[in-house]
Amino acid sequence: MRHSFLSKLLGKFERVGPREIQGVFLSLVKEKGFLEAIFNALQEGIIVLDNLGKIKYSNLAVQRLFGVSPDDILGKEIQKCIPLIDWPELISLGKVISRDFQVFYPEPRYFNLSLIPLEGLGDKNAAYIAIFYDITATREKTLEAIESEKLNLLTMLAAGVAHELGNPINALGIHFQLIEKKYKKLLQQKNGQIGDKEIENSFAAIRSEIRRLDGIINQFLKAIRPSPPKLRLLSLNQVLKQAVEFLSPEIQNLDILIEMDLDQGLPLLRADRNQLKQAFYNILKNGIEAVGKNGIIKISTHADDSFLIVSFQDNGTGIAQEAMSHLFKPYFTTKSSGTGLGLLIVRRIIRDHGGEVQIESQKGKGTTVKILLPRAERLIRLLPMAEKAKQTEARCDE
Ligand SMILES: Nc1ncnc2c1ncn2[C@@H]1O[C@H](COP(=O)(O)OP(=O)(O)OP(=O)(O)O)[C@@H](O)[C@H]1O
Ligand SMILES: [Mg+2]
Structure with missing residues (x-):
């Protein structure tokens, strides 16, 4: 529609007076301002590139997302302004492309880039429009979900192992008590002979370590068994x-x-x-x-x-x-x-x-x-x- 409007205008160009031209010019300026306001209100970063990869237009969101001012990057090669992406490679493909990537400046964020060829839109020099969607929040949510899934599996596995460890530790405890009793009995049989200090120290160490192991496993099981909170x-x-x-x-x-x-x-x-x-x-x-x-x-x-x-x-x-x-x-x-x-x-x-x-x-x-x-x-x-x-x-x- 816009093309036909412009073609008609150009067709009449020689017949229109300066007043009419002024009117059309003003409405074009107004429309440009209106469109620019819309583009600048968008959350998504938008960059228009010519067929050599030079920046013809960028909206305000680009500044917020990448820390580069639209005025500074105008006319520059995009590869120099946003170097994290292999732009020549993407441009050479000549088709619609969607890629996720990560930036670290001005803050760590994840983006999805859609690069769309602008053929047929009338402007021979504008070859591509690049749209940057900030996907940090969605990505974090996905990672959180994966993490919580992993954690559930891990918790189940750990609970199983800890539970299985409980039985041999119990058996160790019982057998140790039996050995201790037998040792004391042997000493009594030898008319109250004083025990070997080293053996007794080892007994004390084993007793306390078994108790510690038992404590750790009980604490662990108590802590990780997933149960919904009783509010x-x-x-x-x-x-x-x-x-x-x-x-x-x-x-x-x-x-x-x-x-x-x-x-x-x-x-x-x-x-x-x-x-x-x-x-x-x-x-x-x-x-x-x-x-x-x-x-x-x-x-x-x-x-x-x-x-x-x-x-x-x-x-x-x-x-x-x-x-x-x-x-x-x-x-x-x-x-x-x-x-x-x-x-x-x-x-x-x-x-x-x-x-x-x-x-x-x-x-x-x-x-x-x-x-x-x-x-x-x-x-x-x-x-x-x-x-x-x-x-x-x-x-x-x-
Ligand atoms: N208040 C703190 N001061 C210093 N470092 C800390 C503090 N809290 C946590 N950390 C660090 O975080 C690490 C992980 O803590 P976490 O409580 O998850 O495990 P842990 O204390 O090492 O082991 P566990 O809690 O099972 O005994 C610790 O090893 C320690 O390096
Ligand atoms: Mg701790």
């Missing part, structure tokens, strides 16, 4: 105090100072008490292990409009930058006796409650773990609003 209204502050109480032998042994700054006006939370206790226990245990003797752990609670927030701040070893992205991976540990499952379990529990875990750390200075849990009344508040919306809709329909 009850409870006091977050109280659960925190119980988790601290549970670890008080370690806290006292190491002379660790626990500073509690709990908001007494905190609303009740809808949560599973045992699961939350488990999550707080894991975070506190990490804090204790990080601060060591005479360390300080500050625990505080407060609420905002959407969440109840718990913060665990320690002045321990801190976490190295390169470790930060691995913290929630199964079996990631920097400790000789760690399982590397603690934080992963924390995240699973908090996510099952609709919440979020945030970790900030500075090597050598300390770590802050923040837990955000949605306010109990958030859902309740939403319901009447939805109801109201329905009523309004119904009234509009009438």
Whole structure:
């Protein structure tokens, strides 16, 4: 349509007066401004290329997505402005192409690029239109789904192995008790002869290691058995105090100072008490292990409009930058006796409650773990609003 309009105009060109030309010119300028406003309002980045790969047009989103200004890149080769893609190769294919790629600047993001030849649209120099869709959020969701699927499989496998280990450990314990008894009996038969100190030390070590193994497996099974949270209204502050109480032998042994700054006006939370206790226990245990003797752990609670927030701040070893992205991976540990499952379990529990875990750390200075849990009344508040919306809709329909 636009072509026929222009052809007609050109056909009449010699017959039209300067006033008419001015009018047409103004409406073209207006239309250009209108189209530009539309293109600049789009979330997708759009670049028009000529047949040599030079940029003829780019919208504002390109600046936001790639950190390059549309004015600066105008007339330049796209390969120089967005070098992550092999543009000459894509252009040489001469057909519609869709590719996913990743950029690291100005921030890490994933994109889908659609490169579409513009043949037949009248402009001989504009050869391609490149549309960039930001797919970071969708991709993250897919990765999360894969991760959670993997985690479920892993949890089942681990639970099975741990359960199977329980039987031989039991048998070991029983046989060890029998050996100990027999040893004591033999000593008695030899008229109360004093036992061999080395053997007795070994007995003590075996006894404590069997107990430790048993403890680890029980804890592990308790922690990883996936069960949906049994939600009850409870006091977050109280659960925190119980988790601290549970670890008080370690806290006292190491002379660790626990500073509690709990908001007494905190609303009740809808949560599973045992699961939350488990999550707080894991975070506190990490804090204790990080601060060591005479360390300080500050625990505080407060609420905002959407969440109840718990913060665990320690002045321990801190976490190295390169470790930060691995913290929630199964079996990631920097400790000789760690399982590397603690934080992963924390995240699973908090996510099952609709919440979020945030970790900030500075090597050598300390770590802050923040837990955000949605306010109990958030859902309740939403319901009447939805109801109201329905009523309004119904009234509009009438
Ligand atoms: N408060 C903290 N301070 C310093 N490093 C921490 C802290 N919390 C976690 N980390 C780091 O994150 C890693 C993973 O923690 P996670 O709790 O998942 O496993 P773990 O503590 O190593 O083992 P487990 O919890 O099974 O005993 C730790 O090995 C440690 O390097
Ligand atoms: Mg841990």
